[in-house]
Amino acid sequence: MNSFNDIVRDLDGVIVTGANVYVYDSSGGLASLFESDGTTPKANPLVSDALGEIEAWTEDGFYSLEYFWNGRKRLIRSNVLIGTAPLDTAVISAAGYATALEVGTAGGWYDSLAAGAADPAVAEGDGYFYLTGSRFYIGQKVGGVGVQKAEFLTTASGLIGMVTGTPLGPINGLSPAADKLPYYTGATTASLADLTAQARTFLAAATAADQQAAIGVSAFIRGLLDDIDAATARATLGVVPGTDVQAYDGDLAAIAALTTTSFGRSLLTMADAAAARSAIGANGSPTVAGSSGTGWAITLGGGIVITVKDITVAAGSTTSQTYGNGHTYSVFARAWIAGDDATGDVSVTVASATSGLSAASVRSNASGSVTVTLFSIGQ
Known part of the structure; x- marks a missing residue:
């Protein structure tokens, strides 16, 4: 039992996958095919795989192969020898077979007995050898003439051609080399590729x-x-939106498109509103301090303070009046009176000192005491 294999190709040398290859024995029936262990049956027909290959093991002998694809028979190969050609039983048992090398001519071969020829030196029923050129025959004398029973080729290239047929002819013409792989370049040509x-x-x-x-x-x-999908791939990469990375946001994309400055970016790092106002030189919200009786001091920001205080001035007197909530101006101050009796009989002056301005001088020319509101502004 021996193996045989082939690569199924069309007339252009293109590999054919899924082709059905029927293997027939010498009787014309489907041959029994096996796996490489020689016992496990293998389906007949064979089906070419993704590389166009077919392979099976069977008994030695001559076989016919028929190739089908695309619903049609595409190729027939007849008399394909697998293994060693079997000899006819009569040839194997013939007495002359054992002594043929001794009694023949040309170094012991019966090379005078070609198929269909007669030779008195070969007895009826005897086996014989016949050598001519690169061909070597084994036959038997039947009916007075030589009958060919098996044929061999005496060269390696010839043996390949006989066993596998012409498709391997182009491969056989190549010169093997290390790390090379043969391949077809056309229906009748082949070359070597690096492997x-x-x-x-x-x-x-x-x-x-x-x-x-x-x-x-x-x-x-x-x-x-x-990974079976994009979500799984994102999990593998550690870029799950909302978990590992910021999900897409149109506003963020718009901000990212802006051209920023180092100062503008620094505002994003401010700890609180006061720090941000300080950075841009802005005033904070006004603050009010004080209560009824002592007056109020209203801080506007930037060091500017307004004070408010209700006062009573005696008739025909001048008094020093502290500013609301006891505030003292450090740079300048201005003051005015509201709530006069519209006769202009109450006036106010501010000390001219540039620091420590804590009071204003108020005078009343009225015939009686006057209650008014003292306003001041300064820094």
Whole structure:
């Protein structure tokens, strides 16, 4: 029992996958095919795989192969020898077979007994050998003439041509070299391609993961390649929106498109509103201090303070009146009176000192005491 294999190709040399190849024995029936163990049956017809290959094991002998694809018979190969050609039982048991090398001519061969020829030196029923050129026959004398029973070729190239047929002829014409792989370049031509150690390692890898590892794909990237969808891939990369990264926001995208300055960006780092106002030189919200009787001091920001205080001035007197809430101005102050009796008989003056301005001088020319409101502003 021996194996046989083939690569199914069309007339243009293109590999054909899914082709049905029927194998018939010498009787014309479907041959019994087996796996490489020689016992497990294999379906007949064979079906070419993704590389166009077919392979099976069967008994030695001559076979016919018929190739079908696209619903039609495309190729017939007849008299394909698998293994060693079987000899006719009569030839094997014939007495002359054992002594043929001794009694024939041309170094012991019965080379005078070609198929269909007669030779008195060969007895009826005896087996014989016949050598001519590159061909070697085994036959038997039947009915007075030589009958060919088996044919061999004496050269390696000829043997390949006989066993596998003409498709391997172009391959046979190549000169083998290290790290090379033969391939067809046309229906009747072939060439050699590089097959490096790295490529062989890849081809020998049993799984997709092993193949990826063979070409240097890291374990992390292999984990990414087998993710079933985008969400799983994002989880592997650690970029899940809203969990690992900021989800898309139109306002953020618009801000990102703006051209910013270092000062503008620094405002984003301010600890509180006061710090931000200080950075841009802005006043804070006014603050009011004081109560009824002592008056109020209203801070506007930037050091500007307004004071308010109700006072009573005796008739024909001048008094020093402190500002509301006892405020003291450090740089300048201005003061005015509101609530006069409209006769202009109450006036106010401010000390001219540039610091420590805590009171104003108020005079009344009225015939009686006057209650008015003392306003002041300064810094």
